[in-house]
Amino acid sequence: MLRKRTVVFLVVAAMLCGGLLTMMFTQLPNLAGSSASGEGLLASIAKNGLEQEEAKKIGTALDLIESNYYKDIDRDKLVDGAINGMMESLGDPYSNYMGKVPAAQFEESIEGSFSGIGAEVSSVDGNVVVVSPIKGSPADKAGIRAKDAILSVNGESLQGLDLNAAVAKIKGPKGSKAVIKVKRAGTSEPIEFVIIRDNVNLETVSARMESNKVGIIEISQFSLNTGDRFKEELKKLEAQGMEGLVIDVRNNPGGVLAVVIDIAEQFVPKGKLIVQVEDKDKKREKHPSNGESKPYPVTVLMNKGSASASEILAGALQQSAGAVLIGENTFGKGTVQTSFEKQFGDGSLLKVTIAKWLTPNGSWIHEKGIKPDLKVDQPDYFLVAPIDKKKTLKYDMNGSDVMNAQIMLEAVGYKPGRKDGYFDRATEKAVKSFQSSQKLKADGVVNTATAEALEAALIKKIQDPKNDNQLNRGITEIREEIATKASKK
Structure with missing residues (x-):
C-alpha cells in the first residue's frame, strides 16, 4: 500500500507533503524500464498499458525529434515532457507529474523547517493560482490571498509554464527577495508584492483559552502529526474546564484524509457519516464515525482559503455534529489525490486525482465551496492591497493606490x-x-518610507485579535449557546 501523504505544491524550498487530500491506494505494476532506443523504451512501457500502435506513435515522435531537431536533445526532458503533456490534457489542476528533482524535494520530511514564501498553488486554465497562503508565512503576512493568480516572479512571467517550473521560480532560499505580481479579482491592475523568503513554520496546531471558558484551536493544515497534536491540545483545554470550542481552519489548504477523519471523530457521534468517497464507477465508500459527540458547542471559522x-x-x-460554520464561502x-512514487523506478512521481469526496448528505462542493451558517466579513482593511512603492502619491492624484492608502x-x-x-x-x-506620528518628514506625500510605515502599522492592526x-463572532456564538444551555437547566 502507498503511504498516506498529502499531495500539494507548497511554494517552499522543498515541495512539502502538505495540503490536498490523499488516501490509501493499491500499488500499480512497476512501470520502470530502460533502453538505449526510443522503441525499446516504449516497448517496455507498452507491456504496462500502451497499445502497440500508441507505443509506435510515441516512439516515432521521439525518434524523429532526436534524429532531426537542430540542437542536441535531453531524452529525459523529452520523456518528462510527454508525461507532463498527458497530465495537462486531463484538465485537472490537481493531477501532475514531477521529475526526479521536484519529486525528491516533494519527498522531504514534513517534520522539518523549509524556506520559501509559504503558499499552496495549483494550475488553473494555464494560470498559477494560490489555493491558500500558510498562516503566518511571508506570503500570508505580505497579503497574498486565496485565488490570487501569480503572473510573474522577479520580472519572469509564469505564463505557459507547467506547475513544477512555476514553483521552481517562486521558491528560494531564506532571505532572498521575491517580487511577485498577482491578478486579483476586482482589481483592474496587477498588484505587486515584495516578499522576503523565510523559514516556513510547519507547526499545524495551536490552542488557547479565551475568557468565559471558550477554547480556540487553530489548524493550519492536516499533516501526518496533526491528529495527535489536535488531541493533545483538545485534552488540555478540556482539563481547564472548557465549555465551548472554536475551531479555526481559515487559510488551511487541506491535508491527509485519514487525519481529518480522526479529528472529526472527536465530535461526530458514532455511526454518523463524516465523509463519502466516490470513485470513477460511482461506487461510494462511506466513512462513519467511531467517536462520540461533545457536551459543549462548537463553531468552525472558515474563509475562501479553507480547502x-x-x-x-x-x-x-455542520451536518453530523451540529456545529455552526462562521465566516466566508470556502475554496471548493x-x-x-494519491501519489505514485515507486512505479517509475527513477525517482520521479505521478500525482493523480482518483476520486471525489462528498459531504455526509451527499453534496459535492467542488468549485462551489461550503456556505457558512453565519456569513461574517472581515474589515475592508484586511484585504487591502499593498501600495506600489515605485509610485509617489500626492495631492490631486487618483487611483487604486491612493484608495488603498x-x-x-x-x-x-x-x-x-x-x-x-x-x-x-x-x-x-x-x-x-501619520508621518508626524512615525517621525517621518510630514510633507503629506506618500513615498516609499511612508508606504512601508503605513503597511507595518496596518499589519499590527490586523494581527490584533480584537479586530478579527x-x-x-465565533466566540460570541459559543457564549450565546453556553448561556442558552445554562438557562434550560
Missing part, C-alpha cells in the same frame, strides 16, 4: 475623509498626521 480537508471537517461537523476542492489611514486611526481613490486635502492632512470579526 479540501478543511471543507471535509466543516461539512462533517472536492477531489482526492486611504483605507490604511482610516484603519490605523487617521481620517482621510474618503476612500474612493482621490487624493484631496483631507487625505493630505491625514498623511501628514470572524473570530469574535
Whole structure:
C-alpha cells in the first residue's frame, strides 16, 4: 500500500507533503524500464498499458525529434515532457507529474523547517493560482490571498509554464527577495508584492483559552502529526474546564484524509457519516464515525482559503455534529489525490486525482465551496492591497493606490475623509498626521518610507485579535449557546 501523504505544491524550498487530500491506494505494476532506443523504451512501457500502435506513435515522435531537431536533445526532458503533456490534457489542476528533482524535494520530511514564501498553488486554465497562503508565512503576512493568480516572479512571467517550473521560480532560499505580481479579482491592475523568503513554520496546531471558558484551536493544515497534536491540545483545554470550542481552519489548504477523519471523530457521534468517497464507477465508500459527540458547542471559522480537508471537517461537523460554520464561502476542492512514487523506478512521481469526496448528505462542493451558517466579513482593511512603492502619491492624484492608502489611514486611526481613490486635502492632512506620528518628514506625500510605515502599522492592526470579526463572532456564538444551555437547566 502507498503511504498516506498529502499531495500539494507548497511554494517552499522543498515541495512539502502538505495540503490536498490523499488516501490509501493499491500499488500499480512497476512501470520502470530502460533502453538505449526510443522503441525499446516504449516497448517496455507498452507491456504496462500502451497499445502497440500508441507505443509506435510515441516512439516515432521521439525518434524523429532526436534524429532531426537542430540542437542536441535531453531524452529525459523529452520523456518528462510527454508525461507532463498527458497530465495537462486531463484538465485537472490537481493531477501532475514531477521529475526526479521536484519529486525528491516533494519527498522531504514534513517534520522539518523549509524556506520559501509559504503558499499552496495549483494550475488553473494555464494560470498559477494560490489555493491558500500558510498562516503566518511571508506570503500570508505580505497579503497574498486565496485565488490570487501569480503572473510573474522577479520580472519572469509564469505564463505557459507547467506547475513544477512555476514553483521552481517562486521558491528560494531564506532571505532572498521575491517580487511577485498577482491578478486579483476586482482589481483592474496587477498588484505587486515584495516578499522576503523565510523559514516556513510547519507547526499545524495551536490552542488557547479565551475568557468565559471558550477554547480556540487553530489548524493550519492536516499533516501526518496533526491528529495527535489536535488531541493533545483538545485534552488540555478540556482539563481547564472548557465549555465551548472554536475551531479555526481559515487559510488551511487541506491535508491527509485519514487525519481529518480522526479529528472529526472527536465530535461526530458514532455511526454518523463524516465523509463519502466516490470513485470513477460511482461506487461510494462511506466513512462513519467511531467517536462520540461533545457536551459543549462548537463553531468552525472558515474563509475562501479553507480547502479540501478543511471543507471535509466543516461539512462533517455542520451536518453530523451540529456545529455552526462562521465566516466566508470556502475554496471548493472536492477531489482526492494519491501519489505514485515507486512505479517509475527513477525517482520521479505521478500525482493523480482518483476520486471525489462528498459531504455526509451527499453534496459535492467542488468549485462551489461550503456556505457558512453565519456569513461574517472581515474589515475592508484586511484585504487591502499593498501600495506600489515605485509610485509617489500626492495631492490631486487618483487611483487604486491612493484608495488603498486611504483605507490604511482610516484603519490605523487617521481620517482621510474618503476612500474612493482621490487624493484631496483631507487625505493630505491625514498623511501628514501619520508621518508626524512615525517621525517621518510630514510633507503629506506618500513615498516609499511612508508606504512601508503605513503597511507595518496596518499589519499590527490586523494581527490584533480584537479586530478579527470572524473570530469574535465565533466566540460570541459559543457564549450565546453556553448561556442558552445554562438557562434550560
